[in-house]
Amino acid sequence: MASKLSSLALHSLLVLALAALLNLASNSLNLKTYFDTSSFSAKPTHNMTVKLYGSPSSTCTRRVATVLKEKNVPYELIPIDLGKGEHKKPEFTSLQPFGQVPVLKDGDFTIYESRAIGRYIALKYGNQGTPGLIPSPSDFEAWGRFEEAASIEQNNFDPFASGISGEKIFKLMRGGTTDEKRVKELTDTLYAKLEAYEVILSKRKYLAGDTITLADLFHLPYGTMITERLGIDALNSKPNVARWWKDITSRPSWQAVKDGA
Numbered sequence: 511m512a513s514k515l516s517s518l519a520l521h522s523l524l525v526l527a528l529a530a531l532l533n534l535a536s537n538s539l540n541l542k543t544y545f546d547t548s549s550f551s552a553k554p555t556h557n558m559t560v561k562l563y564g565s566p567s568s569t570c571t572r573r574v575a576t577v578l579k580e581k582n583v584p585y586e587l588i589p590i591d592l593g594k595g596e597h598k599k600p601e602f603t604s605l606q607p608f609g610q611v612p613v614l615k616d617g618d619f620t621i622y623e624s625r626a627i628g629r630y631i632a633l634k635y636g637n638q639g640t641p642g643l644i645p646s647p648s649d650f651e652a653w654g655r656f657e658e659a660a661s662i663e664q665n666n667f668d669p670f671a672s673g674i675s676g677e678k679i680f681k682l683m684r685g686g687t688t689d690e691k692r693v694k695e696l697t698d699t700l701y702a703k704l705e706a707y708e709v710i711l712s713k714r715k716y717l718a719g720d721t722i723t724l725a726d727l728f729h730l731p732y733g734t735m736i737t738e739r740l741g742i743d744a745l746n747s748k749p750n751v752a753r754w755w756k757d758i759t760s761r762p763s764w765q766a767v768k769d770g771a
């Protein structure tokens with residue numbers, strides 16, 4: 511009788527243990543809802559850490575990382591392997607329909623386009639880190655000057671610096687060959703554009719005035735790529751441009767991410 515009872519107790523214990531195990535498994539399945547919905551992260555999102563989806567070495571990812579550093583915003587880099595085509599997979603294109611890095615997730619808010627992300631960070635975290643990276647939109651003149659400078663970077667610098675990098679680096683990575691004639695045209699145009707930079711920077715410390723803004727920082731990734739990786743010395747060829755370039759490249763924010771976001 512006693513042995514029957516103890517085998518019953520053992521059986522009940524086993525049933526209870528099994529139920530507990532099943533409960534644990536189902537809870538851990540439910541926990542999935544607390545995790546990032548993308549397959550790139552298995553880390554809980556409830557700590558609200560800003561997530562930067564990108565490739566540590568990508569220029570646009572590092573453009574955003576510099577701004578995060580300037581604004582003292584801790585972030586978690588969620589690596590997207592461009593070599594494996596992770597940026598073209600549905601998990602990623604559901605965040606960035608063009609299939610390009612970077613993407614930033616701040617709580618429930620998702621944003622892409624590196625310069626737009628930079629503006630968002632500078633405004634949202636306006637009260638911390640480096641002040642004045644973006645002016646208040648209610649200061650019309652400062653705003654206008656800032657947008658002018660940001661537009662200069664996007665239209666008079668980036669197409670040439672990224673174009674040269676595209677020809678001399680990215681094309682080769684895809685198995686193509688560099689079009690040297692196009693590189694020469696882009697390089698000549700870049701030098702000519704920097705004549706105008708020299709005029710502007712002989713009157714102001716930075717592109718939008720006497721304090722640094724996002725417009726200056728946005729130059730860093732491609733400027734460094736053409737200077738350090740390709741040996742094109744355009745940014746050191748004129749005194750005021752060189753002074754400005756030395757200033758912005760020596761910022762701790764850039765030094766922290768230049769070799770990897």
Ligand SMILES: N[C@@H](CCC(=O)N[C@@H](CS)C(=O)NCC(=O)O)C(=O)O
Pocket residue numbers: 568569570571592597609610611612622623624625
């Ligand atoms: N305008 C976009 C450009 C993004 C972009 O070109 N990202 C590159 C890496 S720097 C990329 O994802 N390249 C892969 C591809 O276009 O397929 C931005 O500023 O965020």
